[in-house]
Amino acid sequence: MNIDFYTCTSKTETVQKVLTKERIMTGCKLLDATNVINPTVLIRASDIATLADYNYLRIPQFNRYYYISNMEYRSNVVAVSCEVDAVFSWYAKYKNTSQLVTRSENIRNRYIQDGSEPIHSDNFYTYVNFGIDVFDKKCDRLILTTAGKGSLTATQKAMLEERSMK
Amino acid sequence: MAKLETDFSEYTGAHVFYAHVPYRSATDASGRKSIIDGSKSNLKMSLLHSMFTYVIKSTDRVIGYIDADNMCYILSNSSTDIGYNGYTDYKILTSNYNNTDFEYKAQTSVEQNIASGMIEYVSGKKSGGGNIISTIACANLPTISYDAPTYSSYSWNTTLIGYNAKYPNGKLGWDTSQILYDTKDTTQLVIHVDDDAGMYGTAPVQGTRIEEYVTNVPAFIGSNFATWVEQTALANNDILDKVAPSNDISSGSNIIELLTNTMPDSNAIIYNLITTHDYNAALKFLNDGTIPADAKVNVKKDKSEEDSDNESGEDGNKESKFDENEPSAPTVNSVKLSNLHNYWITQNQMQSFYSSVWETDLTDFVKGAFTGIYSNLISNVVSLKFMPTTAENLGGTGDTSPVILGFKTYDDLTIQTIGNTTAPIVTIGSYKFAKEYNSFADYAPYTDVKLYLPFVGVVPIDTNLFMGSGGGETATLNVKAQYDLQSGLITYFIMRNKTMISSVSGRMAVEVPVSLQSGLDTFSTISRNFVGKATSFAGNAISGNPIGMVSDIAQGSASAPPQTVFASTGGDGAFYAHPKCMIMIRHPQYNRPKNYSHVVGFPAYVTKKVSDLQGFNIVQNPVIPLADGMTGAEHDMIVTAMQSGLYY
Numbered sequence: 001m002n003i004d005f006y007t008c009t010s011k012t013e014t015v016q017k018v019l020t021k022e023r024i025m026t027g028c029k030l031l032d033a034t035n036v037i038n039p040t041v042l043i044r045a046s047d048i049a050t051l052a053d054y055n056y057l058r059i060p061q062f063n064r065y066y067y068i069s070n071m072e073y074r075s076n077v078v079a080v081s082c083e084v085d086a087v088f089s090w091y092a093k094y095k096n097t098s099q100l101v102t103r104s105e106n107i108r109n110r111y112i113q114d115g116s117e118p119i120h121s122d123n124f125y126t127y128v129n130f131g132i133d134v135f136d137k138k139c140d141r142l143i144l145t146t147a148g149k150g151s152l153t154a155t156q157k158a159m160l161e162e163r164s165m166k
Numbered sequence: 167m168a169k170l171e172t173d174f175s176e177y178t179g180a181h182v183f184y185a186h187v188p189y190r191s192a193t194d195a196s197g198r199k200s201i202i203d204g205s206k207s208n209l210k211m212s213l214l215h216s217m218f219t220y221v222i223k224s225t226d227r228v229i230g231y232i233d234a235d236n237m238c239y240i241l242s243n244s245s246t247d248i249g250y251n252g253y254t255d256y257k258i259l260t261s262n263y264n265n266t267d268f269e270y271k272a273q274t275s276v277e278q279n280i281a282s283g284m285i286e287y288v289s290g291k292k293s294g295g296g297n298i299i300s301t302i303a304c305a306n307l308p309t310i311s312y313d314a315p316t317y318s319s320y321s322w323n324t325t326l327i328g329y330n331a332k333y334p335n336g337k338l339g340w341d342t343s344q345i346l347y348d349t350k351d352t353t354q355l356v357i358h359v360d361d362d363a364g365m366y367g368t369a370p371v372q373g374t375r376i377e378e379y380v381t382n383v384p385a386f387i388g389s390n391f392a393t394w395v396e397q398t399a400l401a402n403n404d405i406l407d408k409v410a411p412s413n414d415i416s417s418g419s420n421i422i423e424l425l426t427n428t429m430p431d432s433n434a435i436i437y438n439l440i441t442t443h444d445y446n447a448a449l450k451f452l453n454d455g456t457i458p459a460d461a462k463v464n465v466k467k468d469k470s471e472e473d474s475d476n477e478s479g480e481d482g483n484k485e486s487k488f489d490e491n492e493p494s495a496p497t498v499n500s501v502k503l504s505n506l507h508n509y510w511i512t513q514n515q516m517q518s519f520y521s522s523v524w525e526t527d528l529t530d531f532v533k534g535a536f537t538g539i540y541s542n543l544i545s546n547v548v549s550l551k552f553m554p555t556t557a558e559n560l561g562g563t564g565d566t567s568p569v570i571l572g573f574k575t576y577d578d579l580t581i582q583t584i585g586n587t588t589a590p591i592v593t594i595g596s597y598k599f600a601k602e603y604n605s606f607a608d609y610a611p612y613t614d615v616k617l618y619l620p621f622v623g624v625v626p627i628d629t630n631l632f633m634g635s636g637g638g639e640t641a642t643l644n645v646k647a648q649y650d651l652q653s654g655l656i657t658y659f660i661m662r663n664k665t666m667i668s669s670v671s672g673r674m675a676v677e678v679p680v681s682l683q684s685g686l687d688t689f690s691t692i693s694r695n696f697v698g699k700a701t702s703f704a705g706n707a708i709s710g711n712p713i714g715m716v717s718d719i720a721q722g723s724a725s726a727p728p729q730t731v732f733a734s735t736g737g738d739g740a741f742y743a744h745p746k747c748m749i750m751i752r753h754p755q756y757n758r759p760k761n762y763s764h765v766v767g768f769p770a771y772v773t774k775k776v777s778d779l780q781g782f783n784i785v786q787n788p789v790i791p792l793a794d795g796m797t798g799a800e801h802d803m804i805v806t807a808m809q810s811g812l813y814y
Contacts (some may be wrong), residue, residue, distance in 0.1 A: 002631045005440070005443055006292070007194075009440050010813075012812060013807070013810075013811065013812050013813050014812070014813040015813065015814050016814070019299050022392060022776060026339065028549065033189075036474035036797065037797065042667075047168070049763055053333050059557055063795070065785045073205055075473060076364070082606060084800060084803070086425065086796075086799075086800035086801075086803040086804050086807075087803065087804055087807050087808075087812060089800070090448070090793060090800065090804060091776075091795055092365040094380065094776060094790045094791065094793070094797065094804065095775075095776045095777040096776070097773060097775070097776055097788075097789060097790065097791070098774065098789075099773070099774065099778075099785040099786075099787075099788050099789065100238065100328070100771070100772075100773055100776075100786045100787065101768070101770045101771070101773070101774050101779065101783050101784070101785055102665065102770060102771055102784050102785065103766065103767030103768065103769060103770055103783065103784040103811070104767050104768060104770040104779070104781065104782065104783045104784070105174060105763045105767050105768070105780045105781030105782040106174065106175040106763075106780050107174070107762055107768070107770040107772055107774065107783075108174070108345050108457075108763075108769070108770060109602070109768070109769050109770055109772070110604055110605035110606065110663070111570040111605060111606045111608060111609070112770075112771055113606040113607075113612070113769070114771075116760065116766060116769075116770070117756065117768075118752065118756065118757040118758060119607070119754050119755070119756065119757065120755035121759040122755060122756055123755065124752075124753050124754050124755060125452050125750070125751065125752055125753065126597060126749070126750075126751040126753065127748055127749070127750050127751075128356060128597065128746070128748065128749050128751075129595045129744065129746040129747070129748050130595040130596065130746065130747055130749060131593075131594040131596070131645060131746055132593075132595060132746070133745035133746060134555075134594060134619075134620040134647070134656070134746065134747065135554045135620060135621075135622070135741065135745050136554045136555055136556065137377070137554070137741065137747075139554030139555065139556075139643045140512060140513060140558075141510050141512060141554075142511050142512075142513070142550055142552055142673070142678060143506065143508055143511070143549075143550070143551045143552075143553055143560070143584065143651050144404060144508070144509040144511045144516070144519070144549075144550050144569075144581070144584075145506055145509075145547075145548040145549045145550070145551070145651075145652070146506070146509070146545045146546050146547055146548060146569065146570060146571050146572075147504075147505055147506055147548055147572065148505070148507070148571055148573060149505070149569045149570065149571035149572075150442015150568075150571065150573070150574070151574055151575040152573055153554045153589050154595055156696065157769070158668035164494035
């Protein structure tokens, strides 16, 4: 069987891997007892010299991408242990699903604080005076409030005096 | 604008954005008047709005920089952005209404800026004119799609647009053959917007041109088209009444063009373009894709989408409603309704007042002891206050007049009266809030706002109320006050823009102790004692000198207290304070590493399609269908990886 070997320069957390140095290895075999999640691939020992460049492969029969997790050199073959990259392998199947994105590098809801954004304990302050003077420091007036109607007329006074004498 | 700064990632690269530039607004009316009997027929009215529609496909980052004059410079790294413009008319034409009543109503909500008012066509619609593309019933205006704008009168190819126009009224122009490129000095697409409101939807201001036969048309029309219609003779169906009966008028635009202009102050609408007020931030965005802190994007909404319960509020875009309730002065106050006299008195005048009282002819008091008219004279001094503000703030000064104290008028002591009119509402000052972070950190409990008011102290302010409150712009704190000379209180009205949110009062005036008891009450006491002890020689007492009896009679009275000119209470300390209001804001500070967004991510909480994700994203509870051949283990791997965070 043919297997596509690649050099993957992406982070393992990257969904869509950047793959370079593609090489199709022919005459590869699967180990007798293997599985689709962590298969072991046997390749010819003559290809050993070129294996050092590769860390990623695709097994067309499985239709999956794999990380190369280990290479074991035996007498005339190399056993390449693989670990499935499910995120990349199945991307086409779930890329059209809608998901709840809670944190994102490029989508930012500035008005949500979910507790993971560190806040410094040292606050800073803005104290700003504004407006006019509410009171006048140079004011020298008082407010005198009185009640009354003012002086009585002479007639009114006379009437009061007369009544009081009585 | 919604609180959520939305998904900027859709507008950070190649994408399509839209600019609708109002060009002309006109209202036409026409009709025919018979020369035989004056009957009117073929009356019609139309409302026309013309817009230039730019649909621009950017091939690189593009951003709008809005300067202080609200000119939006559209900047791009690429000179090869493809744009095209169309000329779109929206015309509402009434059917002939002849002598029937013409119907109109206000249009409260249309797609932004298209129409400021509407005419409700009664029984049909009619189009006409060489460049009319679509005649649209006003009811359908909100649902006009911008995805496929109708246009005409243009020619274009991949590098050249055959349209060239200048912005009305000498505004900066553009040449669509070079729509976008580089800095604001070289970009050719400059659009006038109103970033506060217009960009997101206010009606354009329209001018009027009045020609013959029009009555009752106001000189200038704002946004209220319905009001204008209501006031026109047209609405009253007498538009032709002033036309001479010998004239047979049949050409609409020759009769009258009620309203036409080039909408000089109207505002463009821009959709799907990131805008900023920070020019350097705009250039940085073009350079490295950093989204400006004040970035906004006016997302073109698909109004056909139903708003489900889940979608409702996903971006926190509920808007607050604030009715205006500004304080205003009443027509009368308590002083005007009372028998009180207020004097705006100096220290020297106060001394004179004391002296006048002390030097009152004692004969009067002795007589008064019998008549009783002076017995409570001191009680007529209602108060003496120190309330240091201007006379205008207290209701203004009146004439100078002799001091009245109960039944006595001191003719020799004339003093300025005060407070004869209702005290005004005094504008103390304003403070426009600004966000430090454009984020949750600007809101409570992270940011705390307090307001210091002289004579009141520190008043807590609802931070959220001023920092946006519903996704809008920051508000202005307005402080107004009323000085009440009668109570000595200053009442503050704390307002969010024009909405009062609270009022507080503080005691401003210091009550000055008035020890006139030393004079008037002592005389009253003397007199009462005298009356009680010496009734038998009342006749002599009346004519004699009472001073001679003081040593004798005073033994039965209280010792005269020392006179105090005026003494302040502890309230004087308040006058040592700073006389202005002060806003006191405590801001938090981030401690966020530079690679925070790349390795931790910002809070997003949005629903997105996986294929639309870029960069680092964490998905909560991923819903991944089991595809053909996918094992359960692989499914779990995908779910676990998405929950931990992946780079897309």
